[in-house]
Amino acid sequence: MSLRHALLGLLADTQQNGYDLTKRFEQTLSGHAWNAGHSQIYPELKRMTxxxxxxxxxxxxxxxxxxxxxxxxxxxxxRWMFSPLGETPPRNEFVLRLFLLSSLDLPDVRVLAERMAGTSDQRAIDLTHAIKEIEDSTPPGQPHGYARFAAEFGRRYFELQRDWARWVVEQLESGERPSS
Known part of the structure; x- marks a missing residue:
């Protein structure tokens, strides 16, 4: 994904000025899909123009x-929406940390896994609240919109991370010794 495609998607939804676009980007995409600030958004808008x-x-x-x-x-x-997934290299800090767990002592793995579980659980809770806000703001009989789909994906993703991290803690508590 590129910043360009994120901006095109947001603008396809509604016309916006740079300030509103930056604000909407921060509220909807930052921390979930893509991060960019106004120092990146404004030059990209100029290039796209x-x-x-x-x-x-x-x-x-x-x-x-x-x-x-x-x-x-x-x-x-x-064109981009229908291009094969994986054309750009994936970046997932959570998964990177998984690969690097063997660099820590077992007590540190436990602490980190518990922290990952807590952080992921909080993000899932936050998205559950966001989903409720979407549902509450949707007029009766109307579809909730595509933002609901993205929020639901995020909630399930963070629940998966939380459950995995809790599983790791259970494995460590049961005396399971991971091999590298």
Missing amino acids: AEGLVEVVDEGSRGSKVYGVTDAGRAELR
Whole structure:
């Protein structure tokens, strides 16, 4: 995934200025899918404008530009959405730490696994609350929207991490000695 595709997806949903786009990025994608700040978002918007993927559709107060996705931008987003998964190298700090557990002493593995379980459990709880907010803000009889799908994936993902970390602690407590 690239910042470009994340921005195209957010702009395909609704036209936004750079400030609102940065805020929405932080509220929806940061910490779950992709991280980027305004120092990355604004230059990317400029490049995407030059390449015809987005366009300035309005100018707000103090010269703020409202961006919208072009037909070429929608085509690029669609191309990327249907490209095979794994075209970009995966980055998952949690999994990296799993591979490096053997570098720790067993008591440290226990502490780290318990910390991972707690952190993952809290993130699952936070997403459960976010899901409730999505459901509560959806008018009766209307679908909850695609944000609900992403939030549900995140909740289940963090529950899986939590359950795995608790399993590790159980294995250590039962006297199971992992081999490298």
